[in-house]
Amino acid sequence: AQSVSQHNHHVILSEAASLELGCNYSYGGTVNLFWYVQYPGQHLQLLLKYFSGDPLVKGIKGFEAEFIKSKFSFNLRKPSVQWSDTAEYFCAVLTGGGNKLTFGTGTQLKVEL
Amino acid sequence: NAGVTQTPKFQVLKTGQSMTLQCAQDMNHEYMSWYRQDPGMGLRLIHYSVGAGITDQGEVPNGYNVSRSTTEDFPLRLLSAAPSQTSVYFCASGGWGASGYTFGSGTRLTVV
Numbered sequence: 065a066q067s068v069s070q071h072n073h074h075v076i077l078s079e080a081a082s083l084e085l086g087c088n089y090s091y092g093g094t095v096n097l098f099w100y101v102q103y104p105g106q107h108l109q110l111l112l113k114y115f116s117g118d119p120l121v122k123g124i125k126g127f128e129a130e131f132i133k134s135k136f137s138f139n140l141r142k143p144s145v146q147w148s149d150t151a152e153y154f155c156a157v158l159t160g161g162g163n164k165l166t167f168g169t170g171t172q173l174k175v176e177l
Numbered sequence: 178n179a180g181v182t183q184t185p186k187f188q189v190l191k192t193g194q195s196m197t198l199q200c201a202q203d204m205n206h207e208y209m210s211w212y213r214q215d216p217g218m219g220l221r222l223i224h225y226s227v228g229a230g231i232t233d234q235g236e237v238p239n240g241y242n243v244s245r246s247t248t249e250d251f252p253l254r255l256l257s258a259a260p261s262q263t264s265v266y267f268c269a270s271g272g273w274g275a276s277g278y279t280f281g282s283g284t285r286l287t288v289v
Contacts, residue, residue: 070219073217098277100280106282107267107280107281107282107283108220108267108269108280109280110277110279113277154219154220158277163208163225163227164222164225164235165210165222165269165271165278166222167212167219167220167221168219169217169218169219170219
């Protein structure tokens with residue numbers, strides 16, 4: 065079965081610092097990859113997605129992610145974080161022809177002023 | 178366009194009670210899923226459906242039932258609630274292709 069690993073469980077950064085959150089998946093077939101964000105008390109919102117083409121994907125709010133097939137990775141990056149980026153971030157992989165979305169355990173990001 | 182609507186938003190149950198969490202989407206999506214979110218465990222898939230009349234089990238299906246009689250609705254039934262089912266439940270729907278899933282606002286369930 066497919067799985068998704070997020071190795072950073074809690075990250076604390078100062079405003080303007082750069083961010084990189086790791087995501088690795090285990091699945092040998094074609095995958096579609098996603099990053100979702102969950103702000104405190106809210107539901108999940110899509111940050112960005114990859115399904116084919118350019119492995120560097122740009123999303124909303126200045127986030128980007130790079131798909132490295134050889135490393136089974138899809139790391140999330142942002143050059144300069146803001147206090148408002150404080151949230152939980154989830155990596156997810158879509159398999160099974162699009163009917164099964166599997167999530168990692170999430171990374172809690174806290175941005176301090 | 179309401180997206181994915183979940184009701185109720187909050188619920189407290191006694192052990193052994195049953196209830197149904199409602200989920201409805203108005204985007205004509207084929208795929209619908211139920212997840213539970215617990216601290217430190219991310220979102221775990223309970224059941225999912227690829228279309229009306231078709232459902233399948235996810236990672237943690239025990240204690241839950243689903244049905245999909247229409248494209249729009251995908252209710253989740255707790256047959257006999259247990260404290261271990263205390264969680265936040267999210268419903269999600271998605272269409273063909275890699276468009277991603279749209280999530281509802283969640284139901285916070287406490288079983289005492």
